Amino acid sequence: MAGAALSEPGRVDWRLAAPLGLTYLAFFAAPLIILLAMSFAADDFFTAFSFHAWIDFWGDSFYRGVVYDTVRLGLVAVIATSLMAYPIALLFVASGPRMRKLLIFIILLPLLISVVIRTFAWIAILAREGVVNQTLIALGLTSTPLNLLQTELGLVIALSQIEMPLMLLPLITVMQQIDPSLSDASRALGGSKWRTFFKVTLPLSIPGWIAGATLVFASATTAFISQSIIGGARLVYLPSLIWQQAMVVYNWPFAAVASVTLLVAVLAGVTLFSLLGRFARTD
Amino acid sequence: MAKRRSTPSDLSYSFVMGGLAALGIAILIGPVLIVLLTSFTSSQALQFPPPGFSLEWYRSLFDPVQSGHIHTALANSLWVAAVATAFACVIATAAALAMAQIRGARARALEASFMSPLILPGLSYGLATLMFFAILGFRPSLNHLIIGHLVVIAPFVFRTTLASLSQFNPALLESSASLGATRLYAFRRITLPFIAPGIAAGAFLAFVASMDNVPVSLFLSSARTNMLPIRMWGMMETTLDVRVAAISGALIVIVLVLMIIMDRLTGLTRRMSAG
Numbered sequence: 171m172a173g174a175a176l177s178e179p180g181r182v183d184w185r186l187a188a189p190l191g192l193t194y195l196a197f198f199a200a201p202l203i204i205l206l207a208m209s210f211a212a213d214d215f216f217t218a219f220s221f222h223a224w225i226d227f228w229g230d231s232f233y234r235g236v237v238y239d240t241v242r243l244g245l246v247a248v249i250a251t252s253l254m255a256y257p258i259a260l261l262f263v264a265s266g267p268r269m270r271k272l273l274i275f276i277i278l279l280p281l282l283i284s285v286v287i288r289t290f291a292w293i294a295i296l297a298r299e300g301v302v303n304q305t306l307i308a309l310g311l312t313s314t315p316l317n318l319l320q321t322e323l324g325l326v327i328a329l330s331q332i333e334m335p336l337m338l339l340p341l342i343t344v345m346q347q348i349d350p351s352l353s354d355a356s357r358a359l360g361g362s363k364w365r366t367f368f369k370v371t372l373p374l375s376i377p378g379w380i381a382g383a384t385l386v387f388a389s390a391t392t393a394f395i396s397q398s399i400i401g402g403a404r405l406v407y408l409p410s411l412i413w414q415q416a417m418v419v420y421n422w423p424f425a426a427v428a429s430v431t432l433l434v435a436v437l438a439g440v441t442l443f444s445l446l447g448r449f450a451r452t453d
Numbered sequence: 454m455a456k457r458r459s460t461p462s463d464l465s466y467s468f469v470m471g472g473l474a475a476l477g478i479a480i481l482i483g484p485v486l487i488v489l490l491t492s493f494t495s496s497q498a499l500q501f502p503p504p505g506f507s508l509e510w511y512r513s514l515f516d517p518v519q520s521g522h523i524h525t526a527l528a529n530s531l532w533v534a535a536v537a538t539a540f541a542c543v544i545a546t547a548a549a550l551a552m553a554q555i556r557g558a559r560a561r562a563l564e565a566s567f568m569s570p571l572i573l574p575g576l577s578y579g580l581a582t583l584m585f586f587a588i589l590g591f592r593p594s595l596n597h598l599i600i601g602h603l604v605v606i607a608p609f610v611f612r613t614t615l616a617s618l619s620q621f622n623p624a625l626l627e628s629s630a631s632l633g634a635t636r637l638y639a640f641r642r643i644t645l646p647f648i649a650p651g652i653a654a655g656a657f658l659a660f661v662a663s664m665d666n667v668p669v670s671l672f673l674s675s676a677r678t679n680m681l682p683i684r685m686w687g688m689m690e691t692t693l694d695v696r697v698a699a700i701s702g703a704l705i706v707i708v709l710v711l712m713i714i715m716d717r718l719t720g721l722t723r724r725m726s727a728g
Contacts, residue, residue: 190546198570201584257473294491294499
């Protein structure tokens with residue numbers, strides 16, 4: 171058994187886990203229970219019990235649309251990051267130590283830079299007088315600048331960068347553990363590169379992809395800064411709705427309903443991805 | 454292996470995969486470079502490429518009269534991140550030491566619950582803490598922010614410490630005990646030095662996560678306890694203040710330097726690339 175660290179081997183010292191456990195009970199579990207309770211309150215002061223906020227939220231097609239858009243944004247972000255993360259992970263696995271170090275640096279650097287800065291950078295790139303539009307005009311592909319900010323396309327492009335490290339790190343970890351002789355065998359037996367990728371590398375990398383997809387989905391659906399700055403007032407997702415209801419309108423029960431909905435949506439997504447993983451493994 | 458003739462299918466594979474990898478790398482690194490260059494612009498507006506270069510925005514950023522609010526927000530963010538990281542190191546390392554002793558379904562369930570703040574939406578948690586502290590009769594203060602950040606960043610230290618403990622050989626402790634060392638002495642002289650790089654890597658990630666935390670700070674900070682990311686968000690929402698580019702430029706350079714230091718100290722990139 172590895173790692174009997176402070177007490178004798180084989181005996182668990184629960185006192186060591188108590189400070190973190192109690193901190194989580196007092197300041198993580200308790201607030202979440204209060205959030206759930208608040209969603210059933212008649213007003214901010216919880217003078218009476220009521221389903222009012224739930225009925226207001228789910229009875230309105232606008233708010234149902236916001237939930238749908240938020241979940242879809244998370245799924246599109248997972249697809250976009252997967253499309254670019256697999257080739258980068260393949261490149262990483264095929265590289266030598268120096269190139270690997272450089273690639274890890276390129277992957278970690280954006281992750282460690284504030285999400286506000288990353289969003290800000292995309293404004294400079296996607297704006298009407300930004301880099302993309304200037305390039306398109308210089309190449310003669312368009313005469314009038316395209317509106318990329320305040321569109322879902324612009325948001326997905328920005329989220330692809332912001333969330334890609336979360337997909338790449340677990341994917342790379344798992345793909346490094348795949349025995350390279352399996353791909354070599356597939357190639358030697360006449361499998362094309364595409365066939366080898368889809369029949370050997372992809373199925374074996376599923377656990378890493380699941381971990382990455384879970385993180386990207388959870389992160390993209392709750393990316394308040396990127397959603398509010400790039401999406402602007404035109405695109406509304408659950409996080410901006412929560413913020414606006416809690417801090418501008420001061421309708422706490424309604425904000426609590428939206429928060430619980432976001433929480434459930436994220437957990438549902440996470441569960442769905444892990445079920446997909448189990449399905450792929452028994453295949 | 455014998456050299457094979459490339460089929461059109463294999464060429465399309467190399468073309469598609471190479472193209473997507475290049476696009477992905479450009480998307481990862483391009484914005485960082487562009488914002489760094491933009492921060493040196495001489496223009497009043499955010500544009501790229503900059504019409505000319507100057508240090509005007511950095512001068513304005515470091516000026517205490519023009520940017521006093523930003524300095525206060527930075528000081529608040531640094532204080533909250535430092536205190537929350539220090540607490541996280543102690544309680545998450547202790548929890549990892551306990552977790553390293555158990556196996557099976559119970560261990561997985563406990564691990565998942567200790568990691569859950571990373572997956573549960575931060576914004577839901579941010580609103581929950583606001584309601585929680587409001588019920589307790591809350592006056593906005595940096596202490597509430599520290600508690601909120603502590604919950605969100607503790608998983609980073611927990612995970613990296615647990616990972617380094619999994620490489621630890623308990624036979625070392627048995628031999629030190631047989632030589633008469635007390636448990637505390639053995640922990641200080643054997644376990645702690647062994648897991649220190651794991652704790653340091655976790656502390657680094659936790660500190661960065663706290664400095665960058667939006668969801669908790671959004672709900673718990675006030676005008677007096679403003680935090681840097683919230684301040685920057687405000688500056689971007691109202692006017693596209695080019696000083697945001699200067700703040701970004703300064704922070705990018707700091708992160709780069711910290712990354713290089715952490716890489717030397719803890720082998721951060723090796724840790725990440727070794728899998």
